[in-house]
Structure formats: C-alpha cells, structure tokens
Amino acid sequence: MKLSDLLEGAPPARYTVDDFVTAGRRRKRRRNAGWAIAAVVAVAIAIGVPQILTRQQTHPVTPEPAPTRALDRLFKTYKVGALTVGDPEWVGVNNQTTYIGRDRPPGRPLRAVGTLSVYRPGFNPTPAWDSASVTEPIGGRSAYFAQPRATGYDVGVWTPTRVLVWQYAENATAVVTAYDRHLGLTETEMRAVAAKFALQATPQPIRQAYTVGHTPPGLKLAAVEYSMRGQGSVVFVPDAASAEFESTFRDSETEQLLANLDPQNRRIPGPTPVPPGGMVIDFRLGGSSEIGPEPECRANKNPGLAPYAGPTWTTECRVMIVPLPDESAPLDQDSPTGVQLTVRAGDSVSADQLRQVAASAKSTGPFGVASSWTPSVEAFPTSAQLPRD
Amino acid sequence: MSDNEAEFREFVGAQMESLRGLAYLTCGDWQVAEDAVLSALARLYVKWGRVENHDGYARTAVVRAAIDETRRPWWRREQSRSHAMPEMPAPDVIPHADDRVHLRRALLQVPVKHRAVLVLRFLEGLSVPQTAAALRCPEGTVKAYTSRGLETLRGILGVDLDLNDRTEARREAV
Known part of the structure; x- marks a missing residue:
C-alpha cells in the first residue's frame, strides 16, 4: 500500500485552469491596491509621527496667533490645579488681560492672586520689572522671572510681587504677574499657568449691546472690557498712542470682589481710568430718573477719586438708551427698562464732542x-478703528 | 495573454491534480484541499516572474495552505459534505478498498505536521533536505517527524508499512 493509492477515486476537480488564473488576477489587483493604501499610510505616518513625537507633551498645541486688533478673545478660561485663569477681561489692540484666581471652600468665590497678560505677536511690552533670571523654557521657548518695579502709588492688594515672562509663540510674549505676598502665587504655580496656556483655535469676538455712530476725530478704539454679565467699558486713545498702548485695566467686578474679600484692601474700585488724551464709554444696566434719552453733560464731581493715576477725566455725558424688546423672553420675565451710557474724557475732548458721542448711541439687540x-469692531465708526493685522 | 500567464496556465494544467492530491492527504478533505490549492496558486500567479522553482514553490505553498486550513477555528470552517474522511470501514467487494479506508483514517490521526512530512516524503518522493526546505524547518525535524509519523501509523494499523518505494524510485531516477 502506498500513499498514492489513497488518491484513487478522487472526485472531479471543482476548479478549472481559468479559475486559478482569475484568482491570481484578483489577488494581484488587491495586492496592488494594498500597496497604494500602504504607500498613503506610510506617507501619512512619515509626516504625522515626527510632528506628534516632537510636540511638547507638557504644553498645549499653540496655533498661529490671530491678530488681536480684531478684538477677539484669543484664549479662554482654564484650570491649573487649584488655580483658575479667567476668560480675557480686557481685550486691547496689543494685549489681553485676565485674572488668576485660587479656589476657596465650596460656595465661596475665587480669591484673585495674579493676572495674565498676553501680547500680540511682534509687540514688545514695556518692561515694568528688573532683575530678570532665566528659567527653564516653557513649551520649548524662553522664559524668565523678574522683580516688578515699584509703582509709586498705593494699589492695595494689586501690588505686584513677581512676574514670569515667556514666549507663548514665535515672537509673542505673555506675562504672569503675582500679586501681594500674603495671597500667594508661587513660581511653580506661575510656570504651571504659563505651561497650560493655549490660544483658542477660533477666537471669539467681544460683542456690544449698543452702537455708537460718532467718535471724536483722532481717537481710536484701543480696548474693550469683556463681561459675561453684559456690563463693560471701552477705551479710546489718540491715534499716535495706539501703537504702544497696553491695557492694564482690571475688570471692575473682579476688583470689587477682591475688595470685599480682603480686609486689608480699603480701596473702593473706581471707574476705568481714562488714558491721557483718550475717552472711555461705560455701559451699565438700569434706568435712572436723573437721566433720559437726551445726553446730559457735567463736570467730574469727584476728580480726586480716580483710583490709580490721579484725575483722568474732567467731563462726562450720560444718556439712557432703551434696549430692544426680547421677543423670545417669557412675558412675566423682568427685562431692563434702560441702559445707561456714560462717556468720559479729559480736557482734550470737548463737552460738545462727548455729547455727540452719547447722542449717537443706539441699542443693537435684546x-x-x-x-x-454687534462685534466690537462694527459697533464703532470705521474712523475709530485701527487697521487690522 | 502575456508569456507569464501562458506559462502559468500550462503549469496549472500539468500540476493541478498532483497538488490537489498533496493537499488532500495533508488536510483530509477534497474540498478544503482544492481551496488550499486555489489559494496557493493564486499567490504563485502574482510572483510567477520572480520565482525560479515553480514546482517547489507550489508544493510548499499548497502544503502550508492545507495545514493552515486544518488550523482554522471551527466557526470559520466550511462544513464539507462531500468526500470527507473518515469513512466507516465496511466489507468491500473491490480489492484493497478496505485497506485504503483504514490507511486514510490512520493518516488523519497523525498530527498534521507529521502528516505533511510523510506526504512530502512518501507521496511526492522528496528527500529529507528537500522536505526540510519545503516546510522551512531543520532536517532533524523532518527526520524526527518522519519517524514519529510512521510510528503512529504503525501503531494504528498494526502492520509494517511499505511507503518507501516511490522515494526509492525517484532516487533511482535521479
């Protein structure tokens, strides 16, 4: 008996020579398609993997910075351990600022311990610090700590104690400032705030509930206050000052909060200061029996109360504008009866100009x-806009 | 039609039955064996121009494909209804038919790798080095599998096997 004997009585073959050729052709086609797919995948891997591997794992992806002159919020609030970095509170043509708060027991508000200022690419902030000491790079870019210079006037708990300056993108600077030592913000925490900073992929415009049809000649829109609560101010500066303008304002409600939190801070936050030669428009909710739809102008009654740098405005005009009705709101819901607009300026802007500004204000939506x-860049005359980047 | 394809057709026409038998004795099912041959020769079609020894490549590919078929998990196996071993031995009027059934059953009880070695050596008549090359394993492994495979067959069949005649015949032909 041989093994070949076992093959006797084999059934007829199911496949012909043509079937084998067809199967071979099919396999060849699939193989070629497989190579094509493999080539595409290989190219994708060759391009993508090095980018992933070289990415700084400890630092968020930083897209190309968008122009700040569009007055869009470049970043948004984020948490770093017990610290919260807020949404930009003031957005200027050259920088954006916000608070850094520390968690407190549940149900109690954050304690503000510092600020973050982010400058647009190519803008070099005026150093307000000395004794720089280089520290480890952040996100692969240079960074240093420094000692803030004394301001010469009492700013309460807003006395800066330490700054961290670093490059968050190519030729783009950001600064973390720690305030008042007893509130505390360590260098490690400052680095952590910087390391986690990331630009928004799609910057959001800051909108205004009103428009102004007239602004004094030569004044440019320089900074807008962002508040989820809907109230805020906008700042104009002379055209010549706009290129170097840095917003150092603080959100009035954050400042109020800090004043309430800290018994050592006796200072009552005042209105947003008016820059030299500039103008400020304040937007506040609520009606008043003292003012109506016609602007009323007067001299600043308490020039000595300006909080930081002495009297900054001499004249103010106030007007009440009626908000448009909200058709979607329930009938029984209270809605504001009016919005109060105050336009303030120093002697460089005449009372007549301020009156015209106030008279041209209109409500834009419920x-x-x-x-x-309306986005901020559309809420004010084109003549008051700086050229976009 | 290209020259390669014409050569391939000629090769398949000449070797198909032989390869089918090789696969059948390795896996024990005609249908599965044919699928294994189809799969192996489709691979050969793609590489036809680059393979020098078409016989050797086809043999190796078919045996490997047949072994792979036996390793498929049960839920992926097609249920063959035709010509599948084993068959129940029964008195047969045709001389030696009973012996063939017994040998098939015994062969199926030999582990598949041992069986592949036995088939290559005693059906195809390959030498130990040729079998080792076909299965890509050391010659010592071929010898060991041959010995164990034959021992298993002897144990099952209870007789001394005479499987070497074809091998000897090939050696003499060479």
Whole structure:
C-alpha cells in the first residue's frame, strides 16, 4: 500500500485552469491596491509621527496667533490645579488681560492672586520689572522671572510681587504677574499657568449691546472690557498712542470682589481710568430718573477719586438708551427698562464732542440675547478703528 | 495573454491534480484541499516572474495552505459534505478498498505536521533536505517527524508499512 493509492477515486476537480488564473488576477489587483493604501499610510505616518513625537507633551498645541486688533478673545478660561485663569477681561489692540484666581471652600468665590497678560505677536511690552533670571523654557521657548518695579502709588492688594515672562509663540510674549505676598502665587504655580496656556483655535469676538455712530476725530478704539454679565467699558486713545498702548485695566467686578474679600484692601474700585488724551464709554444696566434719552453733560464731581493715576477725566455725558424688546423672553420675565451710557474724557475732548458721542448711541439687540449684539469692531465708526493685522 | 500567464496556465494544467492530491492527504478533505490549492496558486500567479522553482514553490505553498486550513477555528470552517474522511470501514467487494479506508483514517490521526512530512516524503518522493526546505524547518525535524509519523501509523494499523518505494524510485531516477 502506498500513499498514492489513497488518491484513487478522487472526485472531479471543482476548479478549472481559468479559475486559478482569475484568482491570481484578483489577488494581484488587491495586492496592488494594498500597496497604494500602504504607500498613503506610510506617507501619512512619515509626516504625522515626527510632528506628534516632537510636540511638547507638557504644553498645549499653540496655533498661529490671530491678530488681536480684531478684538477677539484669543484664549479662554482654564484650570491649573487649584488655580483658575479667567476668560480675557480686557481685550486691547496689543494685549489681553485676565485674572488668576485660587479656589476657596465650596460656595465661596475665587480669591484673585495674579493676572495674565498676553501680547500680540511682534509687540514688545514695556518692561515694568528688573532683575530678570532665566528659567527653564516653557513649551520649548524662553522664559524668565523678574522683580516688578515699584509703582509709586498705593494699589492695595494689586501690588505686584513677581512676574514670569515667556514666549507663548514665535515672537509673542505673555506675562504672569503675582500679586501681594500674603495671597500667594508661587513660581511653580506661575510656570504651571504659563505651561497650560493655549490660544483658542477660533477666537471669539467681544460683542456690544449698543452702537455708537460718532467718535471724536483722532481717537481710536484701543480696548474693550469683556463681561459675561453684559456690563463693560471701552477705551479710546489718540491715534499716535495706539501703537504702544497696553491695557492694564482690571475688570471692575473682579476688583470689587477682591475688595470685599480682603480686609486689608480699603480701596473702593473706581471707574476705568481714562488714558491721557483718550475717552472711555461705560455701559451699565438700569434706568435712572436723573437721566433720559437726551445726553446730559457735567463736570467730574469727584476728580480726586480716580483710583490709580490721579484725575483722568474732567467731563462726562450720560444718556439712557432703551434696549430692544426680547421677543423670545417669557412675558412675566423682568427685562431692563434702560441702559445707561456714560462717556468720559479729559480736557482734550470737548463737552460738545462727548455729547455727540452719547447722542449717537443706539441699542443693537435684546439685552438678554448676547448673540444678537454687534462685534466690537462694527459697533464703532470705521474712523475709530485701527487697521487690522 | 502575456508569456507569464501562458506559462502559468500550462503549469496549472500539468500540476493541478498532483497538488490537489498533496493537499488532500495533508488536510483530509477534497474540498478544503482544492481551496488550499486555489489559494496557493493564486499567490504563485502574482510572483510567477520572480520565482525560479515553480514546482517547489507550489508544493510548499499548497502544503502550508492545507495545514493552515486544518488550523482554522471551527466557526470559520466550511462544513464539507462531500468526500470527507473518515469513512466507516465496511466489507468491500473491490480489492484493497478496505485497506485504503483504514490507511486514510490512520493518516488523519497523525498530527498534521507529521502528516505533511510523510506526504512530502512518501507521496511526492522528496528527500529529507528537500522536505526540510519545503516546510522551512531543520532536517532533524523532518527526520524526527518522519519517524514519529510512521510510528503512529504503525501503531494504528498494526502492520509494517511499505511507503518507501516511490522515494526509492525517484532516487533511482535521479
């Protein structure tokens, strides 16, 4: 008996020579398609993997910075351990600022312990610090700590104690400032705040609930205050000053909060200071029996109360504008009866000019529907806009 | 039609039955064996121009494909209804038919790798080095599998096997 004997009586073959050729052709086609797919995958891997591997794992991806002159929020609030970095509170043509708060027991508000200022690419902030000491790079870019210079006037708990300066993108600077030593913000925490900073992929415009049809000649829109609560100020500066303008304002409500938190801070936050030669428009909720739809102008009654740098405005004009009705709101919901606009300036802007500004103000949408408001760059005359980047 | 394809057709026409038998004795099912041959020769078609020894490549590919078929998990196996071993031995009027059934059953009880070695050596008549090359394993392994495979067959069949005649015949032909 041989093994070949076992093959006797084999059934007829199911496949012909043509079937084998067809199967071979099919396999060849699949193989070629497989190579094509493999080539595409290989190219994708060759391009993508090095980018992933070289990415700084400890630092968020930083997209190309968008122009700040569009007055869009470049970043948004984020947490770093017990610290919270807020949304930009003031957005200027050259920089954006916000608070850094520390967690407190549940139900109690954050304690502000510092600020973050982010400058647009190519803008070099005026150093307000000395004794720089280089520290480890952040996100692969240079960084240093420094000692703030004394301001010469009492700013309460807003006395800076330490700054961290670093490059968050190519030729783009950001600064973390720690305030008042007893509130505390360690160098490690400052680095952590910087390391986690990231630009928004799609910057969001800051909108205004009103428009102004007239601004004094030569003044440019320099900074807008962002507040989820809908109230805020906008700042104009002379054209010549706009290139070097740095917003150092603080959100009035954060400042109020800090004043309430800290018994050592006796200072009551005042209105946003008016820069030299500039103008400020304040937007506040609520009606008043003292003012109506016609602007009323007067001299600053308490020039000595300006909080930081002496009297900054001499004249102010106030006007009440009526917000547009919110058709979508329930009938029984209270809505503001009016919005108070105050326009302030020093002697460089005449009372007549301020009156014209106030008289040209109009409501742009229901107060409760922020999405219906007008982006800041469209809410003011074109003549007051700086050229975009 | 290209020259390669014409050569391939000629090769398949000449070797198909032989390869089919090789696969059948390795896996024990005609249908599975044919699928294994189809799969192996499709691979050969793609590499036809680059393979020098078409016989050797086809043999190796077919045996490997047949072994792979036996390793498929049960839920992926097609249930063959035709010509599958084992068959129940029964008195047969045709001389030696009973012996063939017994040998098939015994062969199926030999582990598949041992069986592949036995088939290559005693059906195809390959030498130990040729079998080792076909299965890509050391010659010592071929010898060991041959010995164990034959021992298993002897144990099952209870007789001394005479499987070497074809091998000897090939050696003499060479």
